[in-house]
Amino acid sequence: MSEVKNILLVGVGGQGTILASKILTSGLIKAGYDVKMSEIHGMSQRGGSVSTQVRYGDKVYSPIVGKGSADVIVAFEEMEALRWLDHLKIGGKMVINDYRIQPVPVNLGAAEYPEGIIEHLKEKCEVLSFKAAEVATELGNPKAMNIVLLGALVKAMGLDEIDWDAEIEANVKAKFIDLNKKAFHAGYSL
Amino acid sequence: MKVIMSGNEATARGAWEGGARFASAYPGTPSTEILENMPQYGAECYSEWAPNEKVATEAAIGASIAGVRSFCAMKHVGMNVAADPIYTFAYTGVTGGFVMVVADDPGQHSSQNEQDNRNQAKAARLLMLEPSDSQESKDFMKKAFALSERFDMPVLFHVTTRTCHSKGLVELGDREEAEVPDYEPKIRKYVTAPANAKVLRATLEDRIAAAREFSNDCEFNRVEMFDTKIGVITSGISYQYAKETFGENASYLKLGLTFPMPDKLIKDFCSKVDKVYIVEEMDPYIEEFVKTLGIECTGKDVIPRFDELNTDIVRKAFLGVEPETYTTDMKTVVRPPALCAGCPHRGLFYALSKRKGIMITGDIGCYTLGMAAPLNALHSCICMGASISQGHGASIAFRDAGKDTKVVSVIGDSTFFHTGVNSLMDAVYNSGSNLSIILDNRITGMTGHQQNPGTGYTLMGKEAPEVDIPALCKAIGVKEDNIITVNPNHLDEVNAALDKLLPKDEPCVLITRWPCVLKKFSQQDIDEFPTLHKTQCVIDQDKCKNCKMCVKTGCPALISTKEKVVIDKTSCNGCTVCKQVCPFKAIEEVTR
Numbered sequence: 048m049s050e051v052k053n054i055l056l057v058g059v060g061g062q063g064t065i066l067a068s069k070i071l072t073s074g075l076i077k078a079g080y081d082v083k084m085s086e087i088h089g090m091s092q093r094g095g096s097v098s099t100q101v102r103y104g105d106k107v108y109s110p111i112v113g114k115g116s117a118d119v120i121v122a123f124e125e126m127e128a129l130r131w132l133d134h135l136k137i138g139g140k141m142v143i144n145d146y147r148i149q150p151v152p153v154n155l156g157a158a159e160y161p162e163g164i165i166e167h168l169k170e171k172c173e174v175l176s177f178k179a180a181e182v183a184t185e186l187g188n189p190k191a192m193n194i195v196l197l198g199a200l201v202k203a204m205g206l207d208e209i210d211w212d213a214e215i216e217a218n219v220k221a222k223f224i225d226l227n228k229k230a231f232h233a234g235y236s237l
Numbered sequence: 238m239k240v241i242m243s244g245n246e247a248t249a250r251g252a253w254e255g256g257a258r259f260a261s262a263y264p265g266t267p268s269t270e271i272l273e274n275m276p277q278y279g280a281e282c283y284s285e286w287a288p289n290e291k292v293a294t295e296a297a298i299g300a301s302i303a304g305v306r307s308f309c310a311m312k313h314v315g316m317n318v319a320a321d322p323i324y325t326f327a328y329t330g331v332t333g334g335f336v337m338v339v340a341d342d343p344g345q346h347s348s349q350n351e352q353d354n355r356n357q358a359k360a361a362r363l364l365m366l367e368p369s370d371s372q373e374s375k376d377f378m379k380k381a382f383a384l385s386e387r388f389d390m391p392v393l394f395h396v397t398t399r400t401c402h403s404k405g406l407v408e409l410g411d412r413e414e415a416e417v418p419d420y421e422p423k424i425r426k427y428v429t430a431p432a433n434a435k436v437l438r439a440t441l442e443d444r445i446a447a448a449r450e451f452s453n454d455c456e457f458n459r460v461e462m463f464d465t466k467i468g469v470i471t472s473g474i475s476y477q478y479a480k481e482t483f484g485e486n487a488s489y490l491k492l493g494l495t496f497p498m499p500d501k502l503i504k505d506f507c508s509k510v511d512k513v514y515i516v517e518e519m520d521p522y523i524e525e526f527v528k529t530l531g532i533e534c535t536g537k538d539v540i541p542r543f544d545e546l547n548t549d550i551v552r553k554a555f556l557g558v559e560p561e562t563y564t565t566d567m568k569t570v571v572r573p574p575a576l577c578a579g580c581p582h583r584g585l586f587y588a589l590s591k592r593k594g595i596m597i598t599g600d601i602g603c604y605t606l607g608m609a610a611p612l613n614a615l616h617s618c619i620c621m622g623a624s625i626s627q628g629h630g631a632s633i634a635f636r637d638a639g640k641d642t643k644v645v646s647v648i649g650d651s652t653f654f655h656t657g658v659n660s661l662m663d664a665v666y667n668s669g670s671n672l673s674i675i676l677d678n679r680i681t682g683m684t685g686h687q688q689n690p691g692t693g694y695t696l697m698g699k700e701a702p703e704v705d706i707p708a709l710c711k712a713i714g715v716k717e718d719n720i721i722t723v724n725p726n727h728l729d730e731v732n733a734a735l736d737k738l739l740p741k742d743e744p745c746v747l748i749t750r751w752p753c754v755l756k757k758f759s760q761q762d763i764d765e766f767p768t769l770h771k772t773q774c775v776i777d778q779d780k781c782k783n784c785k786m787c788v789k790t791g792c793p794a795l796i797s798t799k800e801k802v803v804i805d806k807t808s809c810n811g812c813t814v815c816k817q818v819c820p821f822k823a824i825e826e827v828t829r
Binding site: 059060072073076081082083084085086087094095096107108109110111113114115116126129130132133134135137149150151152153154155156157158159160161164167171172 | 239241346347370398399402403404405406474476477478480481547548549559560561562563564565567568569570571572573574575577609610611785788791793795796797
């Protein structure tokens with residue numbers, strides 16, 4: 048039995064991790080894996096921290112990614128990378144969007160946004176960080192940043208045997224297919 | 238063919254495959270998507286949003302008595318609202334198979350309490366099924382209707398946040414049509430006057446006894462024998478955590494039918510293993526039953542009685558093993574949820590936050606977030622519909638104690654229809670003096686935009702009559718002069734209404750009417766609110782003195798640093814509350 052692989056997509060409510068995880072799970076199913084995916088909906092969506100957990104292998108039981116078990120963590124926001132660090136497997140990889148969303152306590156002056164997160168994490172584990180929104184903007188639409196991050200994730204997990212272009216075609220509105228394919232390959236090549 | 242489905246999607250599919258023809262629910266996380274997934278099955282199963290869980294349950298009971306397979310769905314606390322009908326329907330039994338889907342929320346991801354409703358199956362004496370993943374959600378739901386008919390008992394279909402919102406692969410099946418009999422009154426069965434109810438109470442024990450025999454040898458309860466040093470008894474999502482913890486180093490009794498509990502099966506399983514571990518979330522429901530059989534077991538003495546379980550917790554509890562992780566001294570900042578940019582509740586709560594000497598009783602919905610800093614303008618939240626009745630009680634208590642504290646009660650449109658109407662009736666009938674504020678954002682917001690009796694549409698997309706809130710309040714007895722409707726984004730309108738209504742010593746109603754900015758606008762919304770999403774606010778940095786007054790509205794579109802405040806263009810929805818509070822007229826409204 049092959050080992051179960053664990054992926055965490057973390058960010059802030061409203062950043063749209065949903066489409067990226069939908070394409071990801073759809074590709075994994077086509078490749079013949081058992082897949083479980085878990086999200087929490089509800090109050091946390093209103094600007095709170097959110098996570099999508101994806102697990103795949105021959106047979107998956109729990110839908111939850113435990114501490115110290117994520118092969119890759121994709122953080123759509125940098126402080127969320129720090130928040131989920133204890134879920135990364137020793138030797139695992141962080142893909143971090145170099146992008147900040149200021150939480151309410153920081154806005155109100157009650158707390159300070161921690162400086163130097165990415166450098167700090169680089170001292171601990173393998174980190175790939177880049178400005179996904181800028182990459183997507185260069186391709187024509189900053190909203191495609193989630194697919195840029197998906198491309199980087201697929202590269203990090205070595206999921207090359209799956210036809211990701213076909214998955215993008217199947218899951219994205221027709222007028223955004225070209226943009227998202229470019230975004231995926233841009234992320235994959237980083 | 239296998240497809241990936243959430244537990245909720247799978248439960249809906251199972252209902253359709255099981256021949257359900259009627260479904261009713263009130264939305265509530267984590268159960269909401271079950272009914273949202275029913276309209277795709279078209280006319281084969283009628284589905285509706287009811288004003289509350291009691292009504293949903295009673296409607297489904299009516300359909301069952303009429304002879305069709307029916308179900309209702311709700312979050313855990315909804316079962317408290319629906320307890321009245323279901324405790325008696327357990328006596329009468331069913332005609333068409335009946336299923337009550339109840340979604341518990343261990344860990345309180347989106348709930349005001351954490352209650353283990355498996356206890357209610359036992360207390361009300363309902364057959365109980367507990368699926369552990371999406372495939373079982375579909376399969377068990379499909380079979381639940383025939384099970385209900387076979388034992389003449391309603392089924393409590395017990396799911397939790399993790400089974401509801403996790404996705405897994407599901408093998409689909411076909412729909413089984415159930416015949417609908419011609420109606421014949423069964424007065425002794427369904428009229429629970431004491432003479433009949435006493436007989437039904439006795440026969441219920443016979444039905445439970447028959448179901449217990451079935452539970453000892455049925456497809457829902459499964460034994461998996463591996464190493465026999467440890468025997469694990471578990472149900473629901475906890476099965477998955479147990480499997481990952483022990484693998485083939487333990488044997489399992491995986492329970493799917495957990496009321497009545499399979500006594501003989503448990504005794505037999507326990508006799509074949511050296512030690513018995515019970516792995517279950519929340520209360521020791523299985524554990525207490527196992528102990529009544531005189532069997533020694535380990536459960537809640539090592540596993541927490543509250544919060545959600547996961548493999549890490551189970552592994553640490555039984556094996557003493559913790560995962561190796563990266564650690565850091567760097568601290569993160571919490572992200573408390575906040576009212577969205579452009580939320581129509583912001584203007585009202587900002588105005589309320591400036592009033593002194595008032596008590597603000599709150600309710601369940603997005604507007605509970607009015608409690609959060611910097612607004613801090615909501616002082617209580619207990620359950621659905623409680624704001625107005627609590628406010629009434631408090632207003633009488635203050636009056637009789639000689640205090641001049643004024644009480645304001647805040648409630649959403651959907652919550653008002655749920656159980657707030659009766660509360661307003663109490664305040665009016667008994668000469669209370671609280672000001673009830675109904676926040677009509679034209680949709681059920683927090684659970685993700687479900688239609689309700691005030692929105693003009695049904696779950697199945699049909700146009701529907703709308704409740705006229707001012708007319709309803711007037712009919713209850715609120716004086717016409719004491720009912721005011723305002724646009725909550727206009728602070729001067731809100732303040733003028735508060736100035737007029739707060740000093741009054743009689744029940745008053747203020748209605749704030751503006752749509753949730755995230756909802757899909759209907760043609761009616763576009764006609765009634767023509768400025769929706771047409772403008773945005775920008776800060777003129779030359780005029781801005783960085784005084785942070787705008788930031789005190791708590792709007793997440795305002796990004797404040799030591800040097801300046803800017804408005805995030807991708808977030809701002811143009812409510813203009815920040816513009817109105819700016820003392821330097823530095824904020825402009827511009828066309829989007």
